[in-house]
Amino acid sequence: xxxxxxxxxxxxxxxxxxxxxxxxxxxxxxxxxxxxxxxxxxxxxxxxxxxxxxxxxxxxxxxxxxxxxxxxxxxxxxxxxxxxxxxxxxxxxxxxxxxxxxxxxxxxxxxxxxxxxxxxxxxxxxxxxxxxxxxxxxxxxxxxxxxxxxxxxxxxxxxxxxxxxxxxxxxxxxxxxxxxxxxxxxxxxxxxxxxxxxxxxxxxxxxxxxxxxxxxxxxxxxxxxxxxxxxxxxxxxxxxxxxxxxxxxxxxxxxxxx
Ligand code: B12
Numbered sequence: 001x002x003x004x005x006x007x008x009x010x011x012x013x014x015x016x017x018x019x020x021x022x023x024x025x026x027x028x029x030x031x032x033x034x035x036x037x038x039x040x041x042x043x044x045x046x047x048x049x050x051x052x053x054x055x056x057x058x059x060x061x062x063x064x065x066x067x068x069x070x071x072x073x074x075x076x077x078x079x080x081x082x083x084x085x086x087x088x089x090x091x092x093x094x095x096x097x098x099x100x101x102x103x104x105x106x107x108x109x110x111x112x113x114x115x116x117x118x119x120x121x122x123x124x125x126x127x128x129x130x131x132x133x134x135x136x137x138x139x140x141x142x143x144x145x146x147x148x149x150x151x152x153x154x155x156x157x158x159x160x161x162x163x164x165x166x167x168x169x170x171x172x173x174x175x176x177x178x179x180x181x182x183x184x185x186x187x188x189x190x191x192x193x194x195x196x197x198x199x200x201x202x203x204x205x206x207x208x209x210x211x212x213x214x215x216x217x218x219x220x221x222x223x224x225x226x227x228x229x230x231x232x233x234x235x236x237x238x239x240x241x242x243x244x245x246x247x248x249x250x251x252x253x254x255x256x257x258x
Contacts, residue, residue, distance in 0.1 A: 001044055001168050004091070008046060008161075011086045016054025017158070019046050020121035024162070026174055027113075027120050035113055042167040047117045048083060048159040049124070051151060055217040058082055063237050073225065076102050079158045087161065097162040114157035115146045122175035124148040124155070127187050136188060145194040145203060149178040153194075153204030154212045180207050 001021065008019045025041025037045075062078040071077050080100055087096050099111040119126035128144035129135060135142070148155050181190050186206065193203035199222070204212065213221070216235075223231050232238045 001166065001172060004044070004046070004163065004166070007090050008086065011090060012048065012082070015058040015082055016051050016056075017082075018049045018051060018123065018155075020049075020118070020123040021046050021168075021172055022117065022121040023168060023172060023174075027117055030116055030120065031113055034107075034109065037112065037162070039162060039164065040167065042169065044163040044166040044168045044172070045117070046161045046163075047114075047121045047123060047157065048161065049118065049148070050079065050156045050158050052154050052211045052213050052217065054079075055220070056214065060237065063232060073102070074228070076100065083159050083161070094166075095164040097164055099160045099162070101156070101158055112160040114160070115144060117160050118146050118157050119177055120174065122177045124157075125177040125179050125181070127181055127190055129191060132187055132191065133184060137192075142191050142195050145190060147181050147190070147206060149180050149207075150210045152207045152209040152212075154209055 005019065005021055012019060022045050023041060024037050024039045024043040024045055027045070028036045028041065039045075059075060059078050062081065063074060066074075066077065066081075080098075084098060087098060101110070101112075101114045103111040105111055115124075115126045118124040124146035126144055126146045129142045145153065146157065147153060181187050190203060190206045193200075193206065197203075201213075201218070220228060220231060229238070
């Protein structure tokens, strides 16, 4: 396990990712049966987060060299390319299942619940409506949100890698994610910001952070997916004349992804 982690960190940290190990059993202990991952409890999994610098370190350079053929969402494509290349280059003989945050099962359920995975791995505390004692919103459904101790909400949970044939024992101990939004008032404020005004970015600053998205990255993610190719042309990252790249405008119906 240590060598898997070391190799992933050496390869992915410099591109703006963080990786955290977990056992499948920790995740399955919390989610409903329908969301269980079908591996033994001690199976090693790694959750991958993207940090603010991924945009400049990986994404902008990727845009210049990618072929653009059949691309649905450039960010998803870029992340998948980096992670799958890393796994196939460094672990050619190991059986690794890669699940991305945006992938759905035929049942329309996500292939993994990213927030629960980040929480059980100790990466980012998942604040949910069940953590609020007397919610001011009553019975209304409120989505939960993970907060990272150094990055607040300025990150995304990108993938779960499962080492199908690796079982870990005592050497991997579960650590609780830091509870950085500890008061009821702050948790209420967090869930309200995340549910009512996530576009204004303020939920991400619920705690002081060491880094956040650059103005360029904010502009990119604030732009509706169908207009992002125009933005990239304005930035002169892709040429105006390339008709293949224009296909993005037509194909891209992906949900706003940040
Ligand atoms: C579907 C989806 C949406 C849907 C529905 C949201 C939802 N939560 O259901 C919509 C389109 C509305 C949406 C919107 C947004 N989303 Co969204 N979305 C997802 C997605 C793909 C799946 C979430 C899902 O279906 N959950 C299913 C429900 C049932 O899970 P759950 O409520 O967590 O319930 C489980 C837990 O409670 C667990 N459990 C039970 N007991 C316990 C106890 C403990 C201690 C723990 C830890 C767990 C646990 O068991 C339950 C299941 O049985 C995830 C990525 C992913 N693959 O997970 C991103 C994700 C949740 N979205 C994200 C974001 C940022 C957004 C947006 C801001 C837009 C955006 N993309 O930028 C908005 C904000 C919400 C809003 N105000 O509308 C981020 C959240 C990051 C974070 N810091 O938490 C995620 C993780 C994507 C990512 N790549 O990082 N989203």
